[in-house]
Amino acid sequence: MSPPRRALIAVTSAQATLFQGKETTGLFISEALHPFKVLTAAGFEVDLASETGSYTPDWLSQQPDFLSGEDLTIWNDTNSDFRKKLDNMPRAADVDGARYGVFYASAGHAALIDYPTATNLQRIASQVWANGGVVSSVCHGPAIFHGVVDLATNEPLIKGKAITGFTTEAEVTMGIMAELRAWNSPMVEELAEKLGATHTSALLAFGTTSTLLMAVWSAVRTRRVQLRLPAPWLRYLRHSEADGMVFLSRFPLSRCI
Template sequence: MSLPRRALISITSAHGTLFEGKETTGLFISEALHPYSVLRAAGFEVDLASETGTYTPDWLSTQPDFLNGEDLDIWNNAKSEFRMKLDNMTKAADLDGNAYGLFYASAGHAALIDYPTASSLQRIAAQVWANGGVVSSVCHGPALFANLIDHNTNEPLIKNKRITGFTTEAESSLGIMDELRSWGAEMVEETAIRLGATCELFTLSSIHDPAIAWWVSSSDLTLKTDVRAPGIWDDFHVVDGRLVTGQNPASATSTAQAAVEAFDSAFSMVF
């Protein structure tokens, strides 16, 4: 079947406090803005949706190190195409997965709260996948995979697939692990291992984390460390067929570019 050149960028609708309760986490702005820009430049129609139709900006993502230049101008312009779509989002429940050929899960730490049970977003992503489209995520976006099933196999979509995402080492470096654990949140690495994904997302030092060591030792997976970013904040993404994942905010653009390439490859195979 022909794949619609239309993409959905999922947005976390959750929010929480981090950094000793001083700051609010929500959508990491560049993780939605950068793929939006890439997809529009590649000729895609792009929609944004969250589970509730609402969002909260992540405080850290609005700081100058992460939001500056043209990105800041777009964010500050309430009439920019991106802001108009973001501020007037549709609830995911109101959308038809058949309308999309590409799904991109943006994130922010808050995605650890709502993505695992975001059934409407998961329904859309599963339909895109079942139709032969591309499913992609960045940073904490793989939290959506927690209950995302491949209709063809009735297995987790990421089972036996290579993925990357925000590392537990990076969480620890921010000094926020206790707060994340207080949410009852499962880390991206833990989700990957539990669902049987291969472990290219790990950095060498992350296996020294007792929690991660337990997950590895209790699984039958082989830890792979030869395919990873040189540093936890470096731009890095992994492509496994129609599944494309990025490690961190710096990877949002390259992940979207790789997702477009995967889409074009899948689309060309239709003919």
């Protein structure tokens, strides 16, 4: 049986200052808005949740280079479906992971702060995976994998897999490494190494890349099959400003989307 056609977009609850304390980081708006639009258009019911039920918009994500046109209109309209769900999203503790076939971790630098200890979001991701769904992240979203496990083995979900995300090189290029280190949180690449995963990245610090991993479970054996990424995710990859995405799925994604 295919996983439910319902998706949960995880949102960071954290906020912090960056750029010598001049700006505030939180949710990078387009990293939640773009998948919301694509999945909704594909016929999914899409919900959002954060560990505390709250969020702070990232300053950089509200600049014209990252938020304009239709996206800006949706963001400014507090009665849009996206804003209503975002502004009234539940705490992850109140969310039943069994209802979802897709878990997607949006980000923003602030995700490095709360995602590693967001036990309820991690519980949902682990449950979605256990039920044969898609677990995915973007940019700094892989920080969520710190506590996401394969319930069949109790091992880190990304152990032995290749993932991608925002690179340490890009953090250095932005000139914010000292401030990030003050958070006492690992960078995405460091977390991947700690959990036994391989981090892949684009040729350029702010290039776009994606890592697609899939295995199909049979009652007798596990076998590799060819991956066909469905159109909604292809559209999102083309549309996204994000540095990196990872999709993990036990079944062909076309069964889920």
